[in-house]
Amino acid sequence: MPGTYLPSNYLPVFIFLVVAIAFGLGALLIGAIFRIRRPYKEKLMPYESGIDPVGEPRVRFSIRFYIIAMLFVVFDVEAIFLYPWAVVFDKIGLYAFVEMVIFIFILLVGYLYAWKKEAFTWE
Amino acid sequence: MVEFFFGFFAIMILFCSVMVVMSRNAIHSVLWMLVMFFHVAGVYLMLNAEFLAATQIIVYAGAILVLFLFVIMLLNLREEMNIEQLIDGWPAGLSLAVAMLVVLILALGSFSVKPWGQWSIEVVEKTTQTKALGKVLYTEYLLPFEIASLVLLVAIIGAVVLAKKKLKS
Numbered sequence: 001m002p003g004t005y006l007p008s009n010y011l012p013v014f015i016f017l018v019v020a021i022a023f024g025l026g027a028l029l030i031g032a033i034f035r036i037r038r039p040y041k042e043k044l045m046p047y048e049s050g051i052d053p054v055g056e057p058r059v060r061f062s063i064r065f066y067i068i069a070m071l072f073v074v075f076d077v078e079a080i081f082l083y084p085w086a087v088v089f090d091k092i093g094l095y096a097f098v099e100m101v102i103f104i105f106i107l108l109v110g111y112l113y114a115w116k117k118e119a120f121t122w123e
Numbered sequence: 124m125v126e127f128f129f130g131f132f133a134i135m136i137l138f139c140s141v142m143v144v145m146s147r148n149a150i151h152s153v154l155w156m157l158v159m160f161f162h163v164a165g166v167y168l169m170l171n172a173e174f175l176a177a178t179q180i181i182v183y184a185g186a187i188l189v190l191f192l193f194v195i196m197l198l199n200l201r202e203e204m205n206i207e208q209l210i211d212g213w214p215a216g217l218s219l220a221v222a223m224l225v226v227l228i229l230a231l232g233s234f235s236v237k238p239w240g241q242w243s244i245e246v247v248e249k250t251t252q253t254k255a256l257g258k259v260l261y262t263e264y265l266l267p268f269e270i271a272s273l274v275l276l277v278a279i280i281g282a283v284v285l286a287k288k289k290l291k292s
Contacts, residue, residue: 070282084257106272110279
């Protein structure tokens, strides 16, 4: 029945995560306990190659990054669909091959469109 | 044990979601969202859906969050960091949220848990979830799978069209 399932073979992953988080927090905590804190204005300034920082720390990114990120999301999802496909490929065979070719072809149209619209050219 | 893990994930998801909304700095919101995505992956694992858990981390935490970060960096929010956390219309938003909760509770009343048909926990665990999913997705649910590619195509075209004006200059 649902709600009674415990993924016991993921116990090593869980232990790994707990140890990793404890290690990270522990290192910060021990550092906070033992280090000497004597802050002054120059020490707290962001370091910028030895000169006084100029301008805003955050600059506006180019819109091109948005397209690149969007394409990354789309082709990441495509790659995710390839995992279960590859696992069952020997069971389904040619049928699976044809449907994946159609799937990739449709996405290829979008890729070629973005290419044609010069989404990848940087001047 | 199951209840403990589920409770932990559920409370962490709620806490992180509230922190996403309440953080003034948009970057902090995104980081809280990252923590939330990992806990949602934990819930998927508890539901015997390990492939979905991996997808949650790879796609949501890995790709969609990057998109969120880029959007925040495109906007360059600075004045927005000084505004109040609760804007003027918050009572309207709260009443809407409560109304949604009531609808959900009413809907949950007619929700019943039934045993699975072909794909019980034991069968899924024996064949592994990725294999079980692949078998169903690429035979029975072929059309939705192909339609998914069209949805992704629309996403590409939409992104290019939205940003096209800037590209020309």
